[in-house]
Amino acid sequence: MLNTLIFLSVVLSPNWLDQAKELQKNIPVDKIAHFGLSATLTAVPILCFKLYEPKTEEEVSVVMAIGFSVFALGLVKELYDQKYGSGMDQYDLLADFLGSGLVITIILWNPLPKVWNNYKGVDYGL
Numbered sequence: 033m034l035n036t037l038i039f040l041s042v043v044l045s046p047n048w049l050d051q052a053k054e055l056q057k058n059i060p061v062d063k064i065a066h067f068g069l070s071a072t073l074t075a076v077p078i079l080c081f082k083l084y085e086p087k088t089e090e091e092v093s094v095v096m097a098i099g100f101s102v103f104a105l106g107l108v109k110e111l112y113d114q115k116y117g118s119g120m121d122q123y124d125l126l127a128d129f130l131g132s133g134l135v136i137t138i139i140l141w142n143p144l145p146k147v148w149n150n151y152k153g154v155d156y157g158l
Contacts, residue, residue: 070131
């Protein structure tokens with residue numbers, strides 16, 4: 033969703049090509065990869081276990097646990113980088129948190145199931 037908003041804001045502006053080049057400089061590919069991987073690693077188990085409409089407190093807890101587990105995995109990776117790699121990057125952690133957080137937010141506060149359940153169809157009078 034964030035990528036869509038960024039894309040729309042860039043494309044709808046008059047100098048969108050210059051803005052796209054500037055955006056590419058400001059958001060490194062590594063941060064986009066962290067965001068996307070965290071979002072994917074959070075969404076896949078939720079979809080596999082059919083928790084996209086949590087109804088009980090236990091299901092909400094499982095959704096939250098999945099998100100925090102993915103963030104913890106990103107934290108472990110950054111701690112490994114700090115000890116053995118190029119160093120810990122706080123912006124990688126931020127991208128991990130935002131990726132997982134976006135999926136959790138969409139799952140827990142998604143109004144679409146309520147809308148679709150109340151949808152009766154359209155009578156075209158044919």
